[in-house]
Amino acid sequence: MKNIHYRKIFIIFMLLIGMITNVYAMTDITVSEGYIKASIPGSSITAAYMTISNAGNKAITLQKISSTISDRIEIHEHSMSDGMMRMRQVTEITIDANNEVVLQPSGLHLMIFSLKQKVTDKDVIPLTLYFSNKTKINIQLPVYRYK
Numbered sequence: 001m002k003n004i005h006y007r008k009i010f011i012i013f014m015l016l017i018g019m020i021t022n023v024y025a026m027t028d029i030t031v032s033e034g035y036i037k038a039s040i041p042g043s044s045i046t047a048a049y050m051t052i053s054n055a056g057n058k059a060i061t062l063q064k065i066s067s068t069i070s071d072r073i074e075i076h077e078h079s080m081s082d083g084m085m086r087m088r089q090v091t092e093i094t095i096d097a098n099n100e101v102v103l104q105p106s107g108l109h110l111m112i113f114s115l116k117q118k119v120t121d122k123d124v125i126p127l128t129l130y131f132s133n134k135t136k137i138n139i140q141l142p143v144y145r146y147k
């Protein structure tokens, strides 16, 4: 029936939109599952999380991150030392060939300092990731209050 046909096209269309908005692929690098934590009132820092996949046969390194919301975005890592959870800055993240690195709470994350604006639930924030092979990826990350 015609009606069913239209519904099928609609579903395919929505799937395509979903792929375009959730996954950014350029060369061998894919960023998925990305989000930024909503900033707490009175605080000017927050963090971003995502999965970075490398489908290529060479390791690749994330070296720099920029965004319109901050001039200072660092790569951080949580680690246990003397029984305490500590954060430390790392200079880069290497994604091995045919592998992925997950940035998540209590692990690797992007620390966003000196926010120029509040980031609240349902905002969408642009970020640019700079990699060792001169690849630059622009992504749009949704903001979530809890996740």
Ligand SMILES: [Cu+2]
Binding pocket: 047, 076, 077, 087, 109, 110, 111
């Ligand atoms: Cu941090």
